[in-house]
Amino acid sequence: MIDTDVLIVGAGPTGLFCAHQLGIIGLKCEIVDNLDKLGGQCIELYPDKPIYDIPAIPECTGEELTKNLIEQIKPFNFKSHLSDRVQEIKNENNKWIVKTLKGKEFLTPNIVIAGGVGSFEPRKFPTKNCEKFEGKSILYSIKDKNIFKDKKVVIFGGGDSALDWAIELSKNSKVTLVHRRDEFRGAPSSVEKIKELQNEKKIEVLTKYSIKDVTGNETLEGVEIKNEEGESKSIDTDYVLGFFGLIMQLGPILEWGLNIDKKTIPVNTENFETNKKGIFAIGDICTYPGKLKLILSGFHEGALAARGCFKYARPDEKYRFEFTTTSKTVKGRIGVKE
Numbered sequence: 001m002i003d004t005d006v007l008i009v010g011a012g013p014t015g016l017f018c019a020h021q022l023g024i025i026g027l028k029c030e031i032v033d034n035l036d037k038l039g040g041q042c043i044e045l046y047p048d049k050p051i052y053d054i055p056a057i058p059e060c061t062g063e064e065l066t067k068n069l070i071e072q073i074k075p076f077n078f079k080s081h082l083s084d085r086v087q088e089i090k091n092e093n094n095k096w097i098v099k100t101l102k103g104k105e106f107l108t109p110n111i112v113i114a115g116g117v118g119s120f121e122p123r124k125f126p127t128k129n130c131e132k133f134e135g136k137s138i139l140y141s142i143k144d145k146n147i148f149k150d151k152k153v154v155i156f157g158g159g160d161s162a163l164d165w166a167i168e169l170s171k172n173s174k175v176t177l178v179h180r181r182d183e184f185r186g187a188p189s190s191v192e193k194i195k196e197l198q199n200e201k202k203i204e205v206l207t208k209y210s211i212k213d214v215t216g217n218e219t220l221e222g223v224e225i226k227n228e229e230g231e232s233k234s235i236d237t238d239y240v241l242g243f244f245g246l247i248m249q250l251g252p253i254l255e256w257g258l259n260i261d262k263k264t265i266p267v268n269t270e271n272f273e274t275n276k277k278g279i280f281a282i283g284d285i286c287t288y289p290g291k292l293k294l295i296l297s298g299f300h301e302g303a304l305a306a307r308g309c310f311k312y313a314r315p316d317e318k319y320r321f322e323f324t325t326t327s328k329t330v331k332g333r334i335g336v337k338e
Contacts, residue, residue: 004030005313006110006306007098009086012040013295014283015114016069018302023076024330025306027313030108031078032100034085037143039066042295044141045246048164055296065295075335087252094312096278109312112305113253113265113274113281114298123244125156129214130240137220138240147239148173154223154235156211157243158183163190165241170197176204176235178211178225209233214240250285261287271308272301278312280305 006022008015011033022029037043042051042062050059060068085101089111098106122140124130130138142165149172155162158179163186166177177194184191197203212224212232222236250263259266259275264287267273272280272288282301284293291297310319324330331338 001097001105001107002030003107004028005108006030006112006309007032007086007096007106007108008112008114009033010040010114010283010285011035011038011080011082012114012283012298013042013065013069014298014302015040015112016066016073017299018112018114018282018306019076019078020069020073021303021306022309023073023078023333024324025310025319026329026333027306027309029078029112030106031080032084032086033080033082036083038070038080038082039063042066045161049160051295053294053296075333085251089256091278094278109278110309111279112302112309113279113285114283114302115250115253115285122242123247125211125240125242127211127213130211133214133216133220133240137238138214138242140242140244142241145169151238152176152236153239153241154178154237155241155243157241158185159243159245160186160190161243162186162241163194165243166203167193167197170203175202176206176237178206178209180208180210182207206233211240270304272305273308278309280308 005027006029008019008029008031011031015031016038019029019031035044039062043066047063048061050061051065052059054060054065081104084104086098087101088099090097095107095109096111098108098111124140145168148169152174153169154176155166156178158181162177163184166175167190169175194203194205198205206225208227209225212226214220215222215224222234223240224232224234226232254260257276265274265281265285267281267286267288269288272282272286274281282305283298286301307319322330
């Protein structure tokens, strides 16, 4: 069993900054997220899209923001448990016993739910044959675009992610873009760029088609698509990418005895604690009068929740606020040498 001061559920920007604030005040934490990387929605949905409302940063991408937040918590050596999900919790002697889907157990006085809009995973192809290739040649997100160089790639989807990756991969790959409708839902500039690449024969676009099946035994060989009339077409390919958005749900959180209001968790605004002692909620998943779903609001919530955790993690100590600019103790925690 892993003993820690705080367990953070969710590794998006809000959860990462909360971890930073916990480190600043001298608390230990562990982070659990069902995605396979840190960054939450920022890194999964819009890694290359500009964000314009982070204080003192006129413009940055989701990937850049995540990278900087990860860098900020490095001095604390917090451990992340990715591709896992908190499944059940139980309170014993004013501490929470937390079990994950993979069988890990944590003992902690504090749980901070920073799960965005809940746990989420990509919508997958409905074809059963796709399962054996998923994670290898059938993908729903991209970690390393270099694996597609000089390869044949079929991309399904009509939103920003599908269009952006079709544009990017067309530079070094043979790309076919397939969408079940005539119209694309992405940014107008991306749609225009797709048309331009299509006219230049740098990309093939097939509309009003959806996936029918995939072919291949050990290795993916091709994909079959069909239109509304039932006519089929086969495409040879090395990779199939699906960008259909995410399925978002609260999942096991619904079983934790928390007050729930329209898929969000009501909290107080003193320290963002829920109706359960020692369980806090921050970011998009929490609600209160005047709530704004902004990353900067989540940072504020995370800072106050971290201080709320202190009284349960250190019940015999009095919390003393210290400025990072002047406190030798805090500077020591973040590795600043004077």
